[in-house]
Amino acid sequence: MLLTLMTDKKKDYSYMKADENDGFVTIDPEIRKKFHAQPMEKKEKSLKATTFTIFPFEVFEQQEKPFDIKEQETMEFIENHLKHFKKPYIATSFGSDSIVLMHLVMRAAKNVGVEYPDMILNDTLNTFKEEKQYWADMIKLWGISDRVKLFKPPKDENDKQQTVWSIAKKVGHLPSFRKMKGGGKDKGYGSGGDTPECCNILKKATLKKYLKSLPKEERYDCHFVGTRAEESRMRMYSVLQRCRTYVIKTLFPYPIRAITPLSFWTLEDIKKYYTKHDIPRNPAYEAHNMERMGCASCPAHKYWEIRLAKDPTNEGLGMLRQNFVLMKQFIDDGTENPKRLEESVNTLKKYLKKDGKTQLTELQKERVQKIIDEFDYMW
Numbered sequence: 001m002l003l004t005l006m007t008d009k010k011k012d013y014s015y016m017k018a019d020e021n022d023g024f025v026t027i028d029p030e031i032r033k034k035f036h037a038q039p040m041e042k043k044e045k046s047l048k049a050t051t052f053t054i055f056p057f058e059v060f061e062q063q064e065k066p067f068d069i070k071e072q073e074t075m076e077f078i079e080n081h082l083k084h085f086k087k088p089y090i091a092t093s094f095g096s097d098s099i100v101l102m103h104l105v106m107r108a109a110k111n112v113g114v115e116y117p118d119m120i121l122n123d124t125l126n127t128f129k130e131e132k133q134y135w136a137d138m139i140k141l142w143g144i145s146d147r148v149k150l151f152k153p154p155k156d157e158n159d160k161q162q163t164v165w166s167i168a169k170k171v172g173h174l175p176s177f178r179k180m181k182g183g184g185k186d187k188g189y190g191s192g193g194d195t196p197e198c199c200n201i202l203k204k205a206t207l208k209k210y211l212k213s214l215p216k217e218e219r220y221d222c223h224f225v226g227t228r229a230e231e232s233r234m235r236m237y238s239v240l241q242r243c244r245t246y247v248i249k250t251l252f253p254y255p256i257r258a259i260t261p262l263s264f265w266t267l268e269d270i271k272k273y274y275t276k277h278d279i280p281r282n283p284a285y286e287a288h289n290m291e292r293m294g295c296a297s298c299p300a301h302k303y304w305e306i307r308l309a310k311d312p313t314n315e316g317l318g319m320l321r322q323n324f325v326l327m328k329q330f331i332d333d334g335t336e337n338p339k340r341l342e343e344s345v346n347t348l349k350k351y352l353k354k355d356g357k358t359q360l361t362e363l364q365k366e367r368v369q370k371i372i373d374e375f376d377y378m379w
Contacts, residue, residue, distance in 0.1 A: 018053040018242040024084075024257075025243045026077060027054060031061045053243045059229055059236065062264035067272045074261050077244065078108040078224070081259055082117075085222045088259075089118040092226070094135050094282060095293030097262055100273050101226035104261060106142070117224070119148045124202040126164045126295040128315060130284040137280070151206040164297060165326070167198045172335030174327055175199065175300040196300055212253040222257035229263050239263045288316060289359065299323045305347045309368045310359055317367050324375050345376050 018025050035043060035057045046055040062070075082088065082105075090105055092098040102119060109116050121135065139145050153162045160166070168174050175196030211220065229239040244263045249255050262270075274281060284290060289310045297319035298304060308320040324344065330336030348368060352360075360368065 017051050018246045020053060022245075024081065024245045025053065027243070028058070028062065031058050034061065049240070051241045053241060054239070056236075056240065059239055059264065063230065063266055065264070067269050070264065070269060071273065074104060074265075075108055075111070078105055078259075078261050079112050081222060081224075081245070081257075082108055082112045082114055085257065087117075087218070087220050088222045088224060089120050089220050090224045092119050092121050093293050094121060094131065094138065095226075096270055096274075096282065096285070097226040097228060097265075098293075099138070099279060099282070100265075100270055101224055101262060102142075103273075103277060103279060105224055106144075116144060116147045118220075119144065120207065120223075121148060121150050122203045122207060123150055123152050124164065124198075124295050125153060125161070126202070126297055128284045128288055128296050130287050131282065131293070134280075134282045134284065141280070149210075151210065153202045154205050154209070162201055164198045164202065164295060165322070167201055168326055168330075171197050172333060173330050174323060174336065174340075175298065176340075177300045178302060198295075199300075202295075208253060219254060220256060222259055224259050224261065226262050227260050228265050228267075230266050235263075288313060297323060299327075299344075303347065305344050306351050309348060309351065309364070312361070312364065317364075317371070320368075321371050321374075324371065328375065341375060342377075345372055348372050349376075 020027065035046075035055055038057070043055070043057070046052065046057065049055075065073075090098075090102055092102055106116050123132075135148075135150075139148055156162050156166070156170075164175070175198050177196070214220075227235050227238075229236045239260070244261060245257065245259045247255055248258050273279070282293065284293070288296075289312055290307065294301075296315070297308070305320060308316040308323075311317065324341065327336060327341045327344070331338050331341055349372060352365060352368060352372075
């Protein structure tokens, strides 16, 4: 599926490709040789993908490199950008990958002899208390209070603070990155796979306003982002098309270079970096039994129900039930996918049937079952 999507000869996808000759895109010549040395039947589909700057084979080979080599290459990659760009910033959530990115860029800045870049953090107000304490602790530990810029969501037309809940009530549906059975935007149900409204308002609006307000001579010219190809299909697409550095000509008020130094890193690499450099880990991961950081109550991703059900605190289950309450209300109002609540309830049912594999205590199972019983209607 990954490759067939990219082979439509009737469309021009050239605008999506990275510029291999811009001086920043790096392609390992030895890995490229190994790719071309394969039999044609193994590389034919990749060669037909006209938007690829690098090929899946190359990404997998990069991911397989030893950690120490990968770390050194990443440092050199970051240093090269810091030498040529005057005003970079780091987009951070203070999550696991973001902290590694921040640490790498700070080390690279010292090596190059430049100041630490600004570190921009969007506070969606949809966070666990452990997260905000960690922000404060790390800022103090690393002495970067003058570098971190914290942005909060804008207020609405009535001067009230916007939240994920207030936005959901205003637009009449919960956020979702997925196109689900039963209808999407074409039937008036939700975001239909597009970026949810809350992401645009809570994460992007304030930052865009700030960037737009900057005088031309004070504009940022590049930003570092801690995404990895391993995380999702879409992030793999981005690396295949653009490699780890490219210019964004839309979405921002002006063109700006995006740099993703961790694209070839795996989760194991991230863990090794924490150990090697003795970095404190965000306590929210353990406190709420999470694997990835994001908006605490977010129902936009697949299996969000399980993520909240696994939370050993009452916060996760409270958010789970609140999402169900709103979902039912929106379905009754005719503005939400009518199949969505059924799908979520069934996801929890299947999860509880896994017995010992659920990581739930007996008390958690009882609480989750209570939520299921409350919303398990005759579909």
